[in-house]
Structures are given as structure tokens and as C-alpha cells.
Amino acid sequence: MEHLDLPPMLGARGTVRLPGSKSISNRTLLLAALAEGETSIRDLLASDDTERMLEALQTLGVSFSRDHEACTCVVQGVGGGFPVKAGDLFLGNAGTAFRPLTAALALSGGNYRLHGVARMHERPIGDLVDGLRQIGADVRYEANEGYPPLVIGPGEIALSGPIRVRGDVSSQFLTALLMALPLTGREATVEVVGELISKPYIAITLELMARFGVVVKREQWSRFTIPGGVRYRSPGTIFVEGDASSASYFLAAGAIGGGPVRVEGVGRASIQGDVAFVDALARLGARIEAGDNWMQARAPEGGRLKAFDLDLNHIPDAAMTLAVAALFADGPCRLRNIASWRVKETDRISAMATELRKVGAEVEEGADYLRVTPPKVLRFASIDTYDDHRIAMCFSLVALGGMRVRINDPACVNKTFPEYFDRYAQVTAPVPVVAIDGPSASGKGTVAARVAEALGYHYLDSGSLYRLVALAAMRAGVPLDDEGRVAREAARLDVRFEGARVWLSGEDVTDLIREEICSVGASRVAALPAVRDALLDRQRDFRRAPGLVAEGRDIGSVIFPDASPKFFLTASVEVRAERRYKQLMEKGLPAKLESLSKDLAERDARDAARTVAPLKKLPDAVLLETSDSGVEEAVAFVLNEVGRAPG
Numbered sequence: 141m142e143h144l145d146l147p148p149m150l151g152a153r154g155t156v157r158l159p160g161s162k163s164i165s166n167r168t169l170l171l172a173a174l175a176e177g178e179t180s181i182r183d184l185l186a187s188d189d190t191e192r193m194l195e196a197l198q199t200l201g202v203s204f205s206r207d208h209e210a211c212t213c214v215v216q217g218v219g220g221g222f223p224v225k226a227g228d229l230f231l232g233n234a235g236t237a238f239r240p241l242t243a244a245l246a247l248s249g250g251n252y253r254l255h256g257v258a259r260m261h262e263r264p265i266g267d268l269v270d271g272l273r274q275i276g277a278d279v280r281y282e283a284n285e286g287y288p289p290l291v292i293g294p295g296e297i298a299l300s301g302p303i304r305v306r307g308d309v310s311s312q313f314l315t316a317l318l319m320a321l322p323l324t325g326r327e328a329t330v331e332v333v334g335e336l337i338s339k340p341y342i343a344i345t346l347e348l349m350a351r352f353g354v355v356v357k358r359e360q361w362s363r364f365t366i367p368g369g370v371r372y373r374s375p376g377t378i379f380v381e382g383d384a385s386s387a388s389y390f391l392a393a394g395a396i397g398g399g400p401v402r403v404e405g406v407g408r409a410s411i412q413g414d415v416a417f418v419d420a421l422a423r424l425g426a427r428i429e430a431g432d433n434w435m436q437a438r439a440p441e442g443g444r445l446k447a448f449d450l451d452l453n454h455i456p457d458a459a460m461t462l463a464v465a466a467l468f469a470d471g472p473c474r475l476r477n478i479a480s481w482r483v484k485e486t487d488r489i490s491a492m493a494t495e496l497r498k499v500g501a502e503v504e505e506g507a508d509y510l511r512v513t514p515p516k517v518l519r520f521a522s523i524d525t526y527d528d529h530r531i532a533m534c535f536s537l538v539a540l541g542g543m544r545v546r547i548n549d550p551a552c553v554n555k556t557f558p559e560y561f562d563r564y565a566q567v568t569a570p571v572p573v574v575a576i577d578g579p580s581a582s583g584k585g586t587v588a589a590r591v592a593e594a595l596g597y598h599y600l601d602s603g604s605l606y607r608l609v610a611l612a613a614m615r616a617g618v619p620l621d622d623e624g625r626v627a628r629e630a631a632r633l634d635v636r637f638e639g640a641r642v643w644l645s646g647e648d649v650t651d652l653i654r655e656e657i658c659s660v661g662a663s664r665v666a667a668l669p670a671v672r673d674a675l676l677d678r679q680r681d682f683r684r685a686p687g688l689v690a691e692g693r694d695i696g697s698v699i700f701p702d703a704s705p706k707f708f709l710t711a712s713v714e715v716r717a718e719r720r721y722k723q724l725m726e727k728g729l730p731a732k733l734e735s736l737s738k739d740l741a742e743r744d745a746r747d748a749a750r751t752v753a754p755l756k757k758l759p760d761a762v763l764l765e766t767s768d769s770g771v772e773e774a775v776a777f778v779l780n781e782v783g784r785a786p787g
């Protein structure tokens with residue numbers, strides 16, 4: 141499966157222009173299609189869910205033109221029911237297209253089939269179908285009672301008493317009925333049975349219907365009346381607000397990662413309920429500022445978010461972001477009244493619990509709540525995303541805890557926010573890595589250690605890991621060409637680094653791994669792909685704040701391809717042999733210059749010729765040739781490139 145590795149982040153800061161709201165985009169598209177006249181929709185969201193709606197409208201005979209760059213769509217309204225009276229519509233996993241189209245088509249007097257991806261066929265729609273059948277609509281289930289696919293015929297629509305619809309599973313059923321009923325041209329009343337959830341989404345529906353000329357009379361949140369004789373009329377031009385749910389990831393990033401992170405396109409004047417996310421974030425101690433069209437978050441005064449216990453029924457989507465923010469709180473957190481999560485893109489309560497546990501949280505899962513106890517230290521995890529865009533986006537925040545995280549199937553964000561990870565990268569600062577690759581005895585280790593010290597960064601001598609593997613394998617009697625067994629030794633290497641000293645299974649082997657037998661052994665095991673794989677994560681774990689200087693052969697190419705700057709440090713074989721000779725002599729170890737020179741040349745050749753991660757200068761690496769210069773000059777050169785004056 142495709143995945144995206146996010147490095148640990150130092151913090152978050154910056155400004156993000158948000159994409160258009162999904163809820164507003166799909167409602168506006170449908171209303172513009174049903175309205176009389178031409179509607180120019182500005183800042184329309186371009187995503188999978190809006191594509192599904194547009195494809196459906198096209199199939200149903202609605203014409204529109206798009207300017208992708210300007211995010212504008214001009215829709216020619218059909219002024220009532222859809223002109224095409226038969227069609228097969230695939231709506232993917234777009235609930236905001238499926239539910240309202242079901243209602244509008246049930247009142248359009250044609251024959252239609254509506255279906256989607258497998259998960260869409262597991263998401264209940266029975267309450268909406270029951271509501272539509274009360275007024276004579278012909279809506280049938282193709283397979284399972286209560287679930288899509290649906291088959292719609294021309295019903296005998298008769299409005300007598302109020303239509304009763306349940307509001308406690310999804311508010312989208314009520315939205316669908318409200319948006320479709322003006323097609324009848326008659327007065328219609330809808331009564332909500334049970335407590336209506338996600339009320340702010342109904343508020344969006346009513347506001348947009350009003351902009352298209354249909355004002356609904358609302359009594360509390362339980363009775364809604366659409367006047368008779370009304371028709372949708374285009375408002376001319378309509379602007380789509382930035383997506384308030386998408387804003388939640390960036391605002392949380394500001395609250396967790398220092399900030400300020402500012403989102404533009406949505407603010408206090410928004411019609412979206414999810415702007416209330418900032419109020420929840422403020423309860424966690426985050427410092428919030430907001431204007432009509434922007435919001436901004438910074439970390440709490442004390443730096444740490446406060447534990448919380450919140451009813452989140454009114455912001456079900458943005459609430460997922462709080463579940464991840466809970467990882468950074470100063471105590472156990474409770475997210476209450478979130479039962480609707482169970483019928484979303486996936487069972488979000490179960491999925492979030494599973495993934496939060498992977499990063500080390502203790503999680504209690506109830507029918508309609510989650511209790512999250514943050515871990516003392518976050519763990520690296522490979523996050524499964526369940527084809528759910530919001531899981532992918534909110535778990536990207538884990539990286540702000542200084543822990544790298546892997547997001548599986550990152551393209552699932554295309555549902556609502558195709559550019560999410562690019563925007564995330566714009567406001568986050570990865571823990572920096574300086575990569576120094578080069579051949580044996582070129583001076584990488586000496587220079588890297590000195591640079592790390594000057595910068596106050598961590599230091600990784602990756603070659604020592606291959607030396608340790610060779611030593612461990614030899615001690616275990618494993619032939620160095622037995623890839624599987626050597627890789628197993630690599631995977632279970634019990635190693636500890638402390639300053640310049642290295643321990644293997646509790647024994648100080650600092651000098652031992654520098655001996656010739658380990659040098660040659662390391663070069664051999666380093667050519668085995670399974671061994672390199674086994675050491676990959678171990679090396680990446682060295683990337684910790686405030687930064688890392690890493691040296692080896694494939695640091696810039698494989699281990700940290702995003703390292704910056706990258707260096708290729710080298711010297712002629714003769715010079716390197718002399719340096720190694722001197723080094724060994726100083727340690728009182730036996731050596732012959734000639735054989736050292738021959739051996740270095742052989743190791744260079746082996747390291748450069750192997751198929752996996754060969755030693756080579758990368759195009760984006762700075763060449764540092766040290767045959768004629770000393771250590772001080774090399775260190776100064778690197779520090780200068782890093783942007784830090786030596787001394």
C-alpha cells in the first residue's frame with residue numbers, strides 16, 4: 141500500500157488558505173442546479189466528493205462550465221426537477237451527494253439508480269427513504285433493506301400531514317428532505333423524531349436555501365415548514381467559504397506545535413458549525429484569535445494542552461481532530477456524544493481507538509464516546525486510514541509530538557482536501573537533518589561528530605550499525621552471506637550508544653567494531669538488502685529535536701532523502717589510507733599502509749557497486765574534497781553551508 145512518512149516536526153507556524161467547504165459546495169451545486177437562472181459559484185471545492193456531485197448533475201441534464209484554476213463553476217439551473225428522466229448514478233462515498241440527490245430524484249418523476257463504493261452501501265439511509273415514502277415517493281432498496289443501492293421510480297407525490305423523519309442518526313436526511321421539498325411547489329412540513337444531531341449542519345442548509353430564495357420556517361429544531369408556491373432562484377454569484385472542518389487540523393497544529401497558525405477563508409462570520417472547534421480548542425488552553433474570515437491558534441501559555449471532557453455532538457467532524465489533540469493533553473480526555481461517528485466513512489469510533497492505541501495512548505471506547513489517556517512518550521506507528529480522509533489528516537498531527545508517523549493510503553484525503561499534505565508541509569518545520577555521505581576513512585565521522593557538537597544536534601554514525609550487525613552475526617555463528625539470518629540479527633540488535641561509546645548486549649564494543657574483521661564484515665552485510673531494510677527504522681529514530689547530523693553511505697539517498705544540506709565528503713584513496721594508518725597507529729593497533737590502501741579501494745568498489753543504496757554522490761549533495769585540507773576547514777565548510785558560523 142502507498143504510504144507517506146511524516147518526519148518528526150519541531151513545530152508549526154504560518155498561514156493556510158483553505159479549500160472550499162465540502163458541505164457548502166455540494167449543497168450549493170444542487171441548489172444551483174434546481175434553481176431558475178445561472179449561478180456563478182466561486183471558490184468551489186475541487187475534490188472527489190464534489191466531482192461525484194458534478195458527474196451526477198451532468199448525467200441528469202444540468203449544464204455547467206468550470207474554471208479549475210479560479211475554482212469557479214457556472215451552473216445553468218434547470219428551474220425544477222431534473223430534465224433527464226432516467227439515469228444510473230455512481231456517487232462514490234459522498235454522503236453529501238447521495239442523500240440530497242436521493243430526495244431530489246424521488247421528486248423528479250423519473251427512473252434512477254443510485255449506488256456508491258462498498259462503504260456507502262453500509263451507511264444507513266432508511267430514515268430518509270421512510271420519510272420520502274410517507275409522501276408517496278417510489279424508493280426501493282436494491283439489496284439490503286435500509287441501505288444503498290437505491291432504485292427510484294416516478295412516485296405519486298401527495299403532501300397531506302407533516303413528514304416525520306428521524307434526526308438522531310444523520311442530520312443529512314433532514315437536509316435532503318428540506319432541499320428537495322420545494323420541488324413539489326406545495327407547502328410541506330417536516331417533523332423531526334428524536335433529538336436532532338449535528339444541528340449546525342441544518343443551519344447551513346437553511347441558510348443556503350434562503351440565499352436561493354426559499355425561506356424555511358423553523359420551530360426549535362423539531363419542526364420545519366417550507367411555504368407553498370416557492371421556487372429556487374439563483375442569487376447570481378455565490379461564494380463558498382473555506383472548509384471549517386479542514387481548518388481544524390491547522391488550528392490544532394498551531395495549538396500543539398507552538399503557532400501561530402492562521403487559517404484564511406473561514407472565521408467568526410461563517411455559517412459552518414465547525415468554526416466552534418476554536419471554542420473547544422480554547423477550552424484546552426490554546427490561545428485563539430479570530431476575525432470574520434480568519435482564525436488563528438497558538439499553544440497555551442504553559443505550552444501543554446489541558447485535559448478535557450466535552451460534548452462534541454455539534455462538531456462531529458472537527459471532533460476527530462480533538463481525539464488526536466488529546467495525545468498532547470496533560471491528562472485523560474473524554475469525547476462525548478459522538479455516536480454519529482459510527483456511520484461515517486468508516487466506524488470512526490472504532491477506527492480512532494485502534495489508531496490512537498498504536499501511537500501509545502490508552503483508549504476506552506463506548507457506544508458514543510472515547511476516553512483517551514495520552515502516552516508518556518509517543519510511539520512510531522503506521523496509521524491505517526480506512527479510506528477516511530479525516531483519519532489521515534488528523535493523524536498527521538502526531539508528528540508534532542516529535543515522533544515520525546506513517547500515514548497509509550494518504551490519497552484518501554482527495555475526498556475533501558487533495559492538497560492537504562502540501563499545505564501541512566508549508567506550516568510545519570521538520571526536525572533538520574544534515575547528511576554527510578562518503579567513502580571509508582574520508583573523515584565523515586570526525587567531521588559529523590564535530591558539526592553535531594557545534595550545532596547541539598544528535599549524531600548518527602550509521603556505519604557502526606553495520607559493524608555491529610557483522611559482529612553480532614559472527615558471534616552467533618551466522619555466515620555473513622546468509623541474508624535472512626543476518627537480517628534477523630540486525631532486527632534484534634541490542635545496542636546502546638552513549639557519547640562516543642557503543643554497547644552490544646551490554647558489552648562495550650567501541651574499539652572492537654573498528655577492527656579490520658568488523659570493517660570487512662560490515663561491508664559484506666551492508667550489501668544485503670534485507671539487512672539494510674532491518675536497519676532503516678532504527679536509523680530514522682535518531683531524528684529527534686533539535687536536529688541530527690548523520691553520516692554513512694545512503695543517508696541522503698535512502699534514510700533521510702529530505703535532509704538538507706547534503707554533503708559528499710571524500711579524499712583520494714592514498715590520503716585516506718594514510719589517515720586510517722595514522723589513526724590505527726595512534727590507537728596502538730597493527731596496520732600496513734599498503735594493505736590498508738588496497739582494502740579501502742576494495743571496500744569503495746563493493747560499496748559503490750552494490751545494487752541497493754550504492755555509495756555515490758547525489759546531484760543535490762555538496763562535494764567536499766578534503767585531500768588537501770584539514771578537519772577544521774571541513775567542519776567550518778559544513779557549518780557555513782548549514783548557515784551557522786563556526787566558533
Ligand SMILES: Nc1ncnc2c1ncn2[C@@H]1O[C@H](COP(=O)(O)OP(=O)(O)OP(=O)(O)O)[C@@H](O)[C@H]1O
Pocket residue numbers: 578579580581582583584585586587603719720722723766769770771774
Ligand atoms: N580533513 C582531514 N584532514 C586530515 N585528517 C582527517 C581529515 N578528516 C578526517 N581526518 C582523520 O582521518 C581519520 C579517519 O576519519 P574518520 O574516522 O572520521 O573517517 P570516516 O569517513 O568516518 O571513516 P569510516 O567510514 O571508516 O568510519 C581520523 O583519524 C580523522 O581524524
Ligand SMILES: Nc1ccn([C@H]2C[C@H](O)[C@@H](COP(=O)(O)O)O2)c(=O)n1
Pocket residue numbers: 580581602603604606607659662663664666667691692693694695743747
Ligand atoms: N549508511 C551506511 C553506512 C555504512 N555502510 C557500510 C559501508 C562500510 O563498508 C560499512 C562500515 O561503514 P563505516 O563505519 O566505515 O562508515 O558499512 C553502508 O553501507 N551504509
